[in-house]
Amino acid sequence: KLPVIIDCDPGHDDVIAITLALSSDKLDVRGIVTVMGNNTLDNVTKNALKALELLGRTDVPVIKGAVKPMRKEHVSAKGHGSTGLDGPDLPEPTTPVVDKNFVDYYYEVLSAASEPMTIIALGPLTNIATLLFCHPEVKDKIKEIAYMGGANLACDFKEFSTYSRTAEFNVWQDAESASYVFDAGIPITMFGLDLTMKNGVTFDEVEKFRTEGGRVGNVVAQLLDFYFKAHTKVGLSLCPIHDACPVAWLIDPTLFSVEHRDISVDFEGDHTYGCTYVDMRFHKEPTKPTYWASDCTDRARFVQMLLDACKSYQ
Ligand code: BDR
Ligand code: CA
Secondary structure (H helix, E strand, O other): OEEEEEEEOOOHHHHHHHHHHHHOOOEEEEEEEEOOOOOOHHHHHHHHHHHHHHHOOOOOOEEOOOOOOOOOOOOOOOOOOOOOOOOOOOOOOOOOOOOOOHHHHHHHHHHHOOOOEEEEEOOOOHHHHHHHHHOHHHHHHEEEEEEEOOOOOOOOOOOOOOOOOOOOHHHHHOHHHHHHHHOOOOOEEEEOHHHHOOOEEOHHHHHHHHHHOHHHHHHHHHHHHHHHHHHHOOOOOOEEOOOHHHHHHHHOHHHEEEEEOOEEEOOOOOOOOOOEEEOOOOOOOOOOOEEEEEEEOOHHHHHHHHHHHHHOOO
């Protein structure tokens, strides 16, 4: 099993990503570190605990991460409602968070691991940038980062960001941190909006989760009912499940096409704060271990994987 830590800001799609990760016999989820993003740190942390309660996995430790971005003030996302997880009534948490500073947690777990670990990052990269700033040497203990964030603007996709014309929400929330992490020399694979916007579920498939997905599938359908609203408003007929993409890739790499490309994050431009530039020049040899996930090879198989994940919970 691949040892992983999930760094996230639940979030409807974060919860579905957690559901997928915890159902897989390929992944060993050692812990969940939260980060402000979709909502305040307190709310997203509560949402992570609720998700674990739903999944019957309160054994997974939850650690509170960064309360604000490096330089800006935190801004909650609109599409996830006032709690960050509006829609279904999830069980209240019965377990507390681990009483440990997130930098210490990461440092201790990564240092003690017998092999470099993978981080699945599904929110702003503030926690990871802070960790690398405090303990640069820990970089060698991170095998890779599978990241949902950013977008390749060279691609044709329908932007879904009320915050910026050029940046995706997770990167826009804290572009300074994102830039630091993308330039850290750690292999990072970016699942951006250009891919995730095309890789969602249809209305009919949401109904399949409700009727065939058991107890957890029913909750996932309710999460999608809410999340879909934000997307139909901008004319989409597919509801993206952004954060599940990097998890699905780790479980089955054949599901996605990935290209080795230099990716840089801008944090200085007036109009391009948080923009992730993917160098698409065909003659340009990449100089950094940054990778761009360009496509899902089989959307139906991706959806089936999510449905099977739901069914695996009693
Ligand atoms: C990303 O932003 C968040 O709202 C979602 O959880 C996802 O991680 C998509 O832009
Ligand atoms: Ca997220």
